[in-house]
Amino acid sequence: MQDTNPPLGFATNGLVRHTSERGDAALVRHAGDPQALTVLFCGDTPLLRREGEGADGPLGALHPQPVLDGIAIAVQVFLGTLDGRPVLATAAPADAVEALATRTGAEPHDLRGLATQGLVPEREIGLLAQAKSLLSWHLRHGFCANCGAPTRLSASGYRRDCDACGAQHFPRTDPVVIMLITRGDRCLLGRQARFPTGNYSCLAGFLEPGETVEDAVRRETFEEAGVRVGTVSYALSQPWPFPSSLMIGCVGEALGDALDIDREELEDARWFTRDEVRLMLANAHPDGLRVPPPVAIAHHLVRLFVT
Missing domain, CATH: 3.90.79.10 (Nucleoside Triphosphate Pyrophosphohydrolase)
Known part of the structure; x- marks a missing residue:
């Protein structure tokens, strides 16, 4: 009998990561690409858009990058490409959730519950996990563990650099x-x-x-x-x-x-x-x-x- 249970949560990711192309210029270039997509978080909460008709339709994790025009961005990183289109992860302030929900028609959702419900396409649920881990790391590691000075985002979001002491910090797992x-x-x-x-x-x-x-x-x-x-x-x-x-x-x-x-x-x-x-x-x-x-x-x- 075929197993109809949902797949293992967060384990499927459709992105091509482009690990060799993570210079700072790549992030700027992709963030300015009108074809780019973004995974959107307000604080730790993802905003997902309803696809199709009805309140029980599937949820989409990807938004067109231009929806962020005029919105303050706390952190943005380059995740990779999906079907040839650049995908970024964006953390907006937690208090921007209502403004973004109104602008995009998206809704805030609990990430644990999303995996349980199986409402997000398989290849996007792992993408959400990647975005959540990276954005959470950036929001919690704004200062150098070596000297205490502020750090800055580097390598398209896969590193933080300290200009004061030269230390480089990498996302942890x-x-x-x-x-x-x-x-x-x-x-x-x-x-x-x-x-x-x-x-x-x-x-x-x-x-x-x-x-x-x-x-x-x-x-x-x-x-x-x-x-x-x-x-x-x-x-x-x-x-x-x-x-x-x-x-x-x-x-x-x-x-x-x-x-x-x-x-x-x-x-x-x-x-x-x-x-x-x-x-x-x-x-x-x-x-x-x-x-x-x-x-x-x-x-x-x-x-x-x-x-």
């Missing part, structure tokens, strides 16, 4: 390991207190400096659930723009099944059989237990376990 731990016909899932009632997911944690992905999986699993892990293998990854993480999905083989749960990290953790997980994926578990929706990498890790 925070690696996070997220792992499905298995032992025979069972897998380990946990839940935090903030999760919706009945939701269980894979364990996860940030990769620490000087640590391999495999050792991060082993450390986080032992710290959170008291389970020692042997072999670790990579499965898949997912950009997660809140603000700029990369979820590295892994599968690990447990060396034992005794649990010692860190109650400050987890409300609960338990072993589930494949049959139980199938019921959770189908929202048919007799106790109302579920796994995350298809937008989340945890859903796909769990699905790999039962197929």
Whole structure:
């Protein structure tokens, strides 16, 4: 049977990035191109336009660049090209949302919800993640970490330069390991207190400096659930723009099944059989237990376990 679930959230991006063409002149040239498109944020909130008729029609993330005429711009970066047209990401002040919504007919939307609802075309949802991560980085790194002087945008938005001390600063991506731990016909899932009632997911944690992905999986699993892990293998990854993480999905083989749960990290953790997980994926578990929706990498890790 064909899987009709939405694709992994934020993982599809239709842009050609043009990494070798990111001089400052490229940003100026593309920003002045009447054919250019822009992804528009007010603060951390994207503005999307409704395509087609009706309130439930698909949403588009791209606006013609000229809609910004006369609008104050906090940050603008060059993302790449889509079907040959330049695409920029633009951060307008948060208080400009009403003016821009009136001018463009666009609406503010929650970025997490967009991925869940599947209303944005696949190739644009990853583009939104790219724009959000870059713009958030610029808005939070206006001063040099080396000397404290103001920095300026450079390399079309993929670097900030400090003219005072000569330091160059690059956008950061925070690696996070997220792992499905298995032992025979069972897998380990946990839940935090903030999760919706009945939701269980894979364990996860940030990769620490000087640590391999495999050792991060082993450390986080032992710290959170008291389970020692042997072999670790990579499965898949997912950009997660809140603000700029990369979820590295892994599968690990447990060396034992005794649990010692860190109650400050987890409300609960338990072993589930494949049959139980199938019921959770189908929202048919007799106790109302579920796994995350298809937008989340945890859903796909769990699905790999039962197929």
